[in-house]
Amino acid sequence: MDDSLMATRQTMPLAHVCGRVCPHPCEDACRRTNLDEPISIMSLKRLGADWETDHGSDFFHPMEKKAGIGKRVSVIGAGPAGLTTAYYLAAEGIDVDVYEELPVLGGEVAVGVPEYRMPIGKYNQDIECVRDMGVNFITNSKINADDMRRFEKEYDAVMVATGTRISKKVYCDNERPEIKGYWGAIDFLDKVNLYEKYGYTISKEEQEENILTTPYVDLTGKTVVCVGGGFTSMDVVRCAIRANAKKVYMIYRRDEKTIIKNTTYEEYHEAVEEGVEFLFHSAVAQMRDEDDILKSLLIDKFELVPDPNGGRPELVKIEGASYEIEADYLIPAVSQSADLKLLPEEWEIEKTSWATIKTNGKDYMTSRKGIFASGDCEYGPMTIVNAVGQAKRAASVMARYVQSGEVTLTDDEIMEDHLRKLRVYDKKEKVTGWLPGVPRQHSTVLDVEDRKYNNKEVNLGFTQEEAMSEAERCMRCYYIAMVQA
Numbered sequence: 052m053d054d055s056l057m058a059t060r061q062t063m064p065l066a067h068v069c070g071r072v073c074p075h076p077c078e079d080a081c082r083r084t085n086l087d088e089p090i091s092i093m094s095l096k097r098l099g100a101d102w103e104t105d106h107g108s109d110f111f112h113p114m115e116k117k118a119g120i121g122k123r124v125s126v127i128g129a130g131p132a133g134l135t136t137a138y139y140l141a142a143e144g145i146d147v148d149v150y151e152e153l154p155v156l157g158g159e160v161a162v163g164v165p166e167y168r169m170p171i172g173k174y175n176q177d178i179e180c181v182r183d184m185g186v187n188f189i190t191n192s193k194i195n196a197d198d199m200r201r202f203e204k205e206y207d208a209v210m211v212a213t214g215t216r217i218s219k220k221v222y223c224d225n226e227r228p229e230i231k232g233y234w235g236a237i238d239f240l241d242k243v244n245l246y247e248k249y250g251y252t253i254s255k256e257e258q259e260e261n262i263l264t265t266p267y268v269d270l271t272g273k274t275v276v277c278v279g280g281g282f283t284s285m286d287v288v289r290c291a292i293r294a295n296a297k298k299v300y301m302i303y304r305r306d307e308k309t310i311i312k313n314t315t316y317e318e319y320h321e322a323v324e325e326g327v328e329f330l331f332h333s334a335v336a337q338m339r340d341e342d343d344i345l346k347s348l349l350i351d352k353f354e355l356v357p358d359p360n361g362g363r364p365e366l367v368k369i370e371g372a373s374y375e376i377e378a379d380y381l382i383p384a385v386s387q388s389a390d391l392k393l394l395p396e397e398w399e400i401e402k403t404s405w406a407t408i409k410t411n412g413k414d415y416m417t418s419r420k421g422i423f424a425s426g427d428c429e430y431g432p433m434t435i436v437n438a439v440g441q442a443k444r445a446a447s448v449m450a451r452y453v454q455s456g457e458v459t460l461t462d463d464e465i466m467e468d469h470l471r472k473l474r475v476y477d478k479k480e481k482v483t484g485w486l487p488g489v490p491r492q493h494s495t496v497l498d499v500e501d502r503k504y505n506n507k508e509v510n511l512g513f514t515q516e517e518a519m520s521e522a523e524r525c526m527r528c529y530y531i532a533m534v535q536a
């Protein structure tokens with residue numbers, strides 16, 4: 052178990068997270084799929100992390116922390132990207148200060164992902180593992196442009212890992228933030244999670260803004276409509292069910308297949324079981340209020356019309372099919388944008404067309420020397436594993452940069468980028484393989500009645516026997532790559 056955990060932590064310090072809420076793109080590249088079904092890699096990784104926590108062991112770090120080298124880095128944001136950068140830099144003997152605006156550490160995995168998917172006790176273990184490497188955390192500290200100017204002088208390098216915490220609009224008629232009942236997904240989930248996980252209550256003023264009568268989110272008797280189709284919207288609707296809403300709708304422009312692709316098969320079906328009603332090929336056309344209090348929504352229906360030239364089918368509004376639904380809350384969860392006000396204007400840091408921070412996607416340095424960026428504020432709202440992968444690479448580059456002033460990649464990193472481009476796994480390859488037909492194990496999930504009105508963890512993970520049986524399905528596909536100069 053300790054070997055397995057250390058293997059995970061070589062590239063991903065947040066082992067509990069990796070074993071629970073990762074969309075596991077690694078399983079899409081598992082060669083066993085060509086034989087029957089991919090190995091359940093995510094669930095297997097969960098075991099090592101749980102084993103360490105349940106046994107109260109010291110943290111199994113995959114490397115020895117190096118002696119201090121007299122260099123300092125500041126990291127802005129304590130989400131997956133910030134935590135990862137900090138962990139691998141600290142391992143190199145660099146002093147790391149992580150500044151976090153919120154009173155709690157962990158970014159969206161702490162205040163976005165709900166307790167029933169990622170228990171905070173487990174996530175806190177991942178965060179403690181990072182602290183154990185010698186990282187210094189400063190919470191309740193929102194960094195602004197003046198701080199950044201100061202940091203540039205005081206630190207040898209700076210990592211910006213501030214995520215994308217601004218909910219985008221749905222772009223319908225009468226979409227006015229002052230209408231009571233209009234509640235951005237990020238703020239809604241902040242309120243739910245800060246109370247459920249940490250006991251932070253909602254102020255009187257914010258209760259009033261969000262038509263609540265309790266210092267926590269209680270939606271008894273309310274109809275909640277969420278617009279989305281990704282992780283965030285799925286968390287909104289399932290939290291609304293747990294907050295006792297009378298009726299919960301998810302409005303999505305596309306179809307069931309696409310929503311499953313955006314999240315996971317399990318997540319979608321669990322939401323359906325819990326009573327969320329999905330309205331596909333639909334969009335909110337108008338918010339209808341009385342004296343700035345939301346009353347109902349006008350919904351447009353769409354259909355997919357094939358392109359006669361063989362291109363992608365187009366979504367076309369069905370005239371005369373629009374209808375009205377009663378709604379107390381409209382929660383937009385379509386996407387998020389980055390708040391980059393902390394970057395001093397005179398630095399003229401380059402941005403992407405999506406208004407995220409531009410880097411070359413390889414060394415993660417911005418257009419300003421010594422200022423790096425990783426995670427969602429660089430890529431746009433994505434996944435934990437994407438943020439961690441970027442931050443791990445950035446930490447490696449920064450560790451060399453603070454000593455030499457040069458931005459370089461190692462041979463292994465150059466090779467990694469080539470292999471990613473070449474896509475070594477051939478989905479069409481005929482594989483005869485090992486133990487064909489032995490089915491993939493599925494972990495037990497709490498019954499719907501046992502989970503619907505509380506925050507108990509839904510997915511119970513593998514037993515040891517299930518894990519052994521699943522691990523035996525592995526075909527041990529080792530690939531050797533060679534480069535000729």
Ligand SMILES: Cc1cc2nc3c(=O)[nH]c(=O)nc-3n(C[C@H](O)[C@H](O)[C@H](O)COP(=O)(O)OP(=O)(O)OC[C@H]3O[C@@H](n4cnc5c(N)ncnc54)[C@H](O)[C@@H]3O)c2cc1C
Pocket residue numbers: 072073074127128129130131132133150151152153157158159160163164192193194195212213214215216240282283284286393425426427428432433434435436438
């Ligand atoms: C509700 C929800 C559910 C999700 N579920 C999943 C999932 O199941 N699986 C998955 O892989 N991905 C999921 N994601 C996406 C995933 O959470 C993100 O991709 C990931 O958290 C990005 O990490 P990050 O470190 O870049 O940013 P974040 O996690 O957003 O962390 C950024 C941190 O920076 C802090 N910050 C911002 N500005 C400042 C400032 N000026 N000063 C100091 N601190 C600042 C923020 O408070 C925050 O803590 C989900 C996202 C959401 C919103």
